[in-house]
Amino acid sequence: MSAEKKLVGYVCTGCGIGDRLDAKQLLSTAKREGKLQECKQHDMLCNAEGVKLIADDIAAGATHIMIAACSRRAKVEAFHFPDAAMTRANLREGVIWVRPASGENSETTQEMADDYIRMACAELRTINKPSSSGEQSLIKNILVVGGGVTGMTAALEAAAAGYAVTLVEKSGALGGHAALLHKRVPSRAASAGTSNSRNAALPQPAENNVPELVSRVGTTGNISVHLNSSVAKTSGAPGRFSVDIAAESGSTSTGEFGAIIQASGFKPYDAGQLSEFAYGASPDVVTNLELEGLAKAAGDGPIKRPSDGKEVKSVAFIQCAGQRSDTQGHLPYCSGFCCTTSIKQAIYFKDQNPGCDTTILFDDLRTPGAAGEDFYRAGQQKMVTFSKGKATEVVPGSSLKVRFQDLILNEATEMECDLVVLATGMVANSGPDPYAPADAAQVPVASILNLQYRQGTDLPHLKHGFTDSHFICFPYETRRTGIYAAGPLRRPMDMQQAMDDAAGAAMKAIQAVENAGLGRAAHPRSGDLSFPSFRKEGCTQCKRCTVECPFGAINEDEKGYPLYNESRCRRCGTCMGACPVRVISFENYSVESVNQQIKNCNVPDEFQEKPRILVFACENDAYPALDQAAMSGKEITPWARVIPVRCLGSISLSWITDSLNSGYDGVVLMGCRRDDDYQCHFVKGSAMAAERMSKVGDTLSSLNLEPERVVLHEVAITDVERAPKLINDMADTVARIGQSPFKF
Amino acid sequence: MSDLNQNMIEKYRNSFLKEVEANVEEGEWVKMCMQCGVCSGSCPLGKHWAHPPQEIFMMIRAGKREAVLASDAMWMCTSCYNCIVRCPREVPITHIMHGLAHYAKRLGLAPKGQPTMAFSQIFWDNMLKAGRVNELKLGLSLYFKDGFVQGVKNSLANAKLGQNMMKAKRMNAAEFFGGHGVKDVSGLQKMIKKAQELEDARIAKYGN
Numbered sequence A: 001m002s003a004e005k006k007l008v009g010y011v012c013t014g015c016g017i018g019d020r021l022d023a024k025q026l027l028s029t030a031k032r033e034g035k036l037q038e039c040k041q042h043d044m045l046c047n048a049e050g051v052k053l054i055a056d057d058i059a060a061g062a063t064h065i066m067i068a069a070c071s072r073r074a075k076v077e078a079f080h081f082p083d084a085a086m087t088r089a090n091l092r093e094g095v096i097w098v099r100p101a102s103g104e105n106s107e108t109t110q111e112m113a114d115d116y117i118r119m120a121c122a123e124l125r126t127i128n129k130p131s132s133s134g135e136q137s138l139i140k141n142i143l144v145v146g147g148g149v150t151g152m153t154a155a156l157e158a159a160a161a162g163y164a165v166t167l168v169e170k171s172g173a174l175g176g177h178a179a180l181l182h183k184r185v186p187s188r189a190a191s192a193g194t195s196n197s198r199n200a201a202l203p204q205p206a207e208n209n210v211p212e213l214v215s216r217v218g219t220t221g222n223i224s225v226h227l228n229s230s231v232a233k234t235s236g237a238p239g240r241f242s243v244d245i246a247a248e249s250g251s252t253s254t255g256e257f258g259a260i261i262q263a264s265g266f267k268p269y270d271a272g273q274l275s276e277f278a279y280g281a282s283p284d285v286v287t288n289l290e291l292e293g294l295a296k297a298a299g300d301g302p303i304k305r306p307s308d309g310k311e312v313k314s315v316a317f318i319q320c321a322g323q324r325s326d327t328q329g330h331l332p333y334c335s336g337f338c339c340t341t342s343i344k345q346a347i348y349f350k351d352q353n354p355g356c357d358t359t360i361l362f363d364d365l366r367t368p369g370a371a372g373e374d375f376y377r378a379g380q381q382k383m384v385t386f387s388k389g390k391a392t393e394v395v396p397g398s399s400l401k402v403r404f405q406d407l408i409l410n411e412a413t414e415m416e417c418d419l420v421v422l423a424t425g426m427v428a429n430s431g432p433d434p435y436a437p438a439d440a441a442q443v444p445v446a447s448i449l450n451l452q453y454r455q456g457t458d459l460p461h462l463k464h465g466f467t468d469s470h471f472i473c474f475p476y477e478t479r480r481t482g483i484y485a486a487g488p489l490r491r492p493m494d495m496q497q498a499m500d501d502a503a504g505a506a507m508k509a510i511q512a513v514e515n516a517g518l519g520r521a522a523h524p525r526s527g528d529l530s531f532p533s534f535r536k537e538g539c540t541q542c543k544r545c546t547v548e549c550p551f552g553a554i555n556e557d558e559k560g561y562p563l564y565n566e567s568r569c570r571r572c573g574t575c576m577g578a579c580p581v582r583v584i585s586f587e588n589y590s591v592e593s594v595n596q597q598i599k600n601c602n603v604p605d606e607f608q609e610k611p612r613i614l615v616f617a618c619e620n621d622a623y624p625a626l627d628q629a630a631m632s633g634k635e636i637t638p639w640a641r642v643i644p645v646r647c648l649g650s651i652s653l654s655w656i657t658d659s660l661n662s663g664y665d666g667v668v669l670m671g672c673r674r675d676d677d678y679q680c681h682f683v684k685g686s687a688m689a690a691e692r693m694s695k696v697g698d699t700l701s702s703l704n705l706e707p708e709r710v711v712l713h714e715v716a717i718t719d720v721e722r723a724p725k726l727i728n729d730m731a732d733t734v735a736r737i738g739q740s741p742f743k744f
Numbered sequence B: 001m002s003d004l005n006q007n008m009i010e011k012y013r014n015s016f017l018k019e020v021e022a023n024v025e026e027g028e029w030v031k032m033c034m035q036c037g038v039c040s041g042s043c044p045l046g047k048h049w050a051h052p053p054q055e056i057f058m059m060i061r062a063g064k065r066e067a068v069l070a071s072d073a074m075w076m077c078t079s080c081y082n083c084i085v086r087c088p089r090e091v092p093i094t095h096i097m098h099g100l101a102h103y104a105k106r107l108g109l110a111p112k113g114q115p116t117m118a119f120s121q122i123f124w125d126n127m128l129k130a131g132r133v134n135e136l137k138l139g140l141s142l143y144f145k146d147g148f149v150q151g152v153k154n155s156l157a158n159a160k161l162g163q164n165m166m167k168a169k170r171m172n173a174a175e176f177f178g179g180h181g182v183k184d185v186s187g188l189q190k191m192i193k194k195a196q197e198l199e200d201a202r203i204a205k206y207g208n
């Protein structure tokens, strides 16, 4: 960056910009106030000629370019200039589309546009073109932890794509719980056009293909399997993980990996807690997994009950046993696989002996998957009795008595049977949650990854022990970059879903390997080369950044200074917003780059009665929502000036105090939803911001300002009506409480 | 007939569902009901039934033989076909309702004096005589089914309707004396007799 800086601007007059705004004025603002060496006008900057104009300038030495045209989210392919630092002034979505064309508005509309030019130029002067850290490396090896269906599928997928896989399995054999199944639930619906008739050909229990999967793993060249082994230590970062694999025998080997897939699966729920169903009291009360053992042992013969080996002539399945209930010790959630499993198992009995009485007591029958509904019908065809009822008690005896509340006939009733099967659920097999509240009385669990991260040894949880990941947009992406959770570790799921999940996680892991090799960020700023660095002289070793980074990207050196791992970093800037002494910055995003935008926007004196409202909009949801609003012709007050931010988490409190001090009348912050069902693309950024902002009230009162002048909103990308309204509401508020007393 | 009932109880000891499958028109469909309740919600009379269709199907599966067969629920079906049209599983509900009613009557379990059943019997008997329905006699038998005094009351109450029908030539007083029938009445009666024999033989298979 030592080379001469050359700042060039471009003002596009296409898309109606030239008709609505005085381009000459914009050019002179860019040059005189924006201090650009040059500024050019073009009537359609995004066409081949316009793009060439810019590219030629860059080739001829322009290092910094300012494009005043459409939103930074539009025409990203055309305006892709990796060889220069770039800012964009949003004149289309930000100005002309949100302001009415009538003459009396033209003055404020032009002022808006001039301000956005000043802001873009000011930002441009503070940034530099980012380049990768130089620490990156390309290691095309992927570690898969867990040798069940999920892990094996992930390994096969990654291997098929040409990546070397190391598969670590704790037990002595591959296959996990699925290997113990007699048959599996079908995964395909009845063929197209199959009628609804009562004797239609419907999907039936299928061969268990896990042994085949195991042998494929064995014969695939670039998968190396470590049985009876676990991960003793994981250090490093995406693209350069170093992992110690410890075998039970005591030997340890170290491997280098570009990415990790954790597929540690689930533990069966402990049915010992279900004394009301006589589990433990009668050997003839079994769990769904135990029934698979009985069915396997029986082969094609009749299934025998454990107590006396008598052929089972009547069987009752109790759905949701210890699940979907608030009772202490029960699972509050639905495990999602047990309804179809019970149908499959009921068919075991019916296929062997059509006269066997099989009753499934369900509350809600949930049959996910393509075959689900058809498989339910297949069970009905075979005369499995489905009764909507809630089992309350199983009375042990030579014949078991199942008491239940019939929910259709609305009566307490009971039935006798030889065997009771409890449809019990799955518990995530995850390591300890690094962010579990210290006081929570938890059974200590062993670590699975043994991460050498300052922020804990394992993947953070969302709830109930399941790994945290962005449910809507990036389901595989955990809060530890480059480590992907797949299968029932992430949420309860059946075998087919686990296999699909594994394929997805394998693709993400490959992407992480390749990105890390180039020093690029993973989603949502995928491709970003910038990374945070800090000015050591100013750092007070307060550790706020290391604690608040949602992704555990920052370690600590022996002196207590932060140690950044650019490839673990997702470039959200939450650390930047956290730093009380403002020493953290990116090449193209910093406290200063936003501060300069705030300062360079014109704040008219109070007699002009033109308030200024500063809007910080999250670039992931709020900013696109505003773009959408502009496209559908929603109006926004001419007093608003919008600054996109990477995440609300990156907002420095100084931006707010400084802007209020310099005469802005109101500040609106728009970020993503932040509760358990969060939509924040950086998981915790929005929540961090909300926490920090809760203290902003004190600052306001010390300035003698009304608390309404700063508001924080959760905005979704779909809030096309609401987002502009929130800004206009602030204009109303300012009109009501009056302009800021801090104007010059 | 009560013998038949006893025999059926013996035969299907623990599965009323199987009994329904074997003996009730379209009974094989009962197992396919998924208890969504769309039929009960669609039935214009559902509110007035002791057990709307979804519940009847559940009762069959729960083995509530007496409660189902002695109920007057299925006699309330007006054959509007709303339920059939809407059932996501395409269960022929209306037909099953009629099948159940018929089976209950055959077993002698249908509720005594159930008006729909009484009317159906009168209709059948009337129609069998000449191969077509004699409206005049059908009306009169219906009015007088509860005794002479009630019959006179019913007739007087509907006198105006009767006169209008006669005026419009919808009903003919002369039909009271014999009335006209189909061309080959005895042929029809033979046919019905044969059908009856076949049905009886089928039932007899289970009846002993």
Ligand code: SF4
Residues within 6 Å of the ligand: A532, A548, A549, A550, A551, A552, A553, A554, A568, A569, A570, A571, A572, A573, A574, A575, A576
């Ligand atoms: S807070 Fe965000 S920007 Fe900072 S190190 Fe963590 S991931 Fe990177």
Ligand code: SF4
Residues within 6 Å of the ligand: B032, B033, B034, B035, B036, B037, B038, B039, B040, B053, B054, B057, B086, B087, B088, B089, B090, B091, B093
């Ligand atoms: S609509 Fe059909 S499937 Fe639903 S309850 Fe009625 S009969 Fe059963």
Ligand code: SF4
Residues within 6 Å of the ligand: B039, B042, B043, B044, B045, B046, B053, B076, B077, B078, B079, B080, B081, B082, B083, B084, B093, B094, B097
């Ligand atoms: S056909 Fe019968 S059961 Fe079906 S909706 Fe009509 S009245 Fe009800």
